[in-house]
Amino acid sequence: MAEIVMECKNLWKTYGKIIAVKDVSFQIREGEIKLVFGPSGSGKSTFLRCLAMLTIPDKGDVYLRDQCLTKPSVDLNKARAKIGFVFQHIWLFRHLTALGNVELSLRRVLKMPKDEAREKAMEALRLVKMEDWAKHYPAQMSGGQQQRVGIARALARNPNIILLDEPTSALDPELTGEVIDTLRDLARMGTTMLIVSHEMPFAREVADEMIFYDEGAIVETGPPELFFTNPESERAKKFMARLIKKTKRE
């Protein structure tokens, strides 16, 4: 079996009375694609942010390969550099070109020499088919193109895993497809990915496992076919029925 890339054990994160992550344990292996879905406000983003240590969990441990990220002695900047993160609300620096945005983290975080950073950034832009837009500024690009640059930025550092938090949900429906195409390319390349998404046809096509997340917890996991045919839990059943109805309407 492939090596475990990321793992968490008994993870907790609360905000006052809200429990966003409730004793969650999870692992993902090299080359796997896992897809998290579930109601809004259930804690999916918090779960992803805790895995990337962008939000510090209250309790529990996170591992990236065999390094424990929740140990106080860990250099978090260094560790985070090995985790790609793609946000729902695309944030690129407005005053930097596509290339500049991708280069920046290579130069700042990885302290890569200029020429090498440029080369790596161009390579990442090529992978998301944005190399012709390298010299353009975010304002000159569509939302889908900006998100592809966001994905290139995550890819360029050659991370162990990429976490994507609803990468298409801030986009107009007609722009969703191009970002999904990019994710499909990454899947074909064998990229290890944990994706929060409600794009069900895409999930069915690429996910090795789907994870139904509700009220701060993993309620049910299984292959996409399970969720499309006969989820076990009542909650997943209801949620899937609503999703499928919504997809049909669109």
Ligand SMILES: Nc1ncnc2c1ncn2[C@@H]1O[C@H](COP(=O)(O)OP(=O)(O)O)[C@@H](O)[C@H]1O
């Ligand atoms: N920084 C924060 N401060 C206070 N409450 C938060 C914060 N982040 C998330 N929450 C709350 O935690 C719950 C889970 O949020 P979130 O992880 O964004 O859920 P999801 O991504 O599933 O919509 C929500 O009730 C949200 O309001």
Ligand SMILES: [Mg+2]
């Ligand atoms: Mg969210």
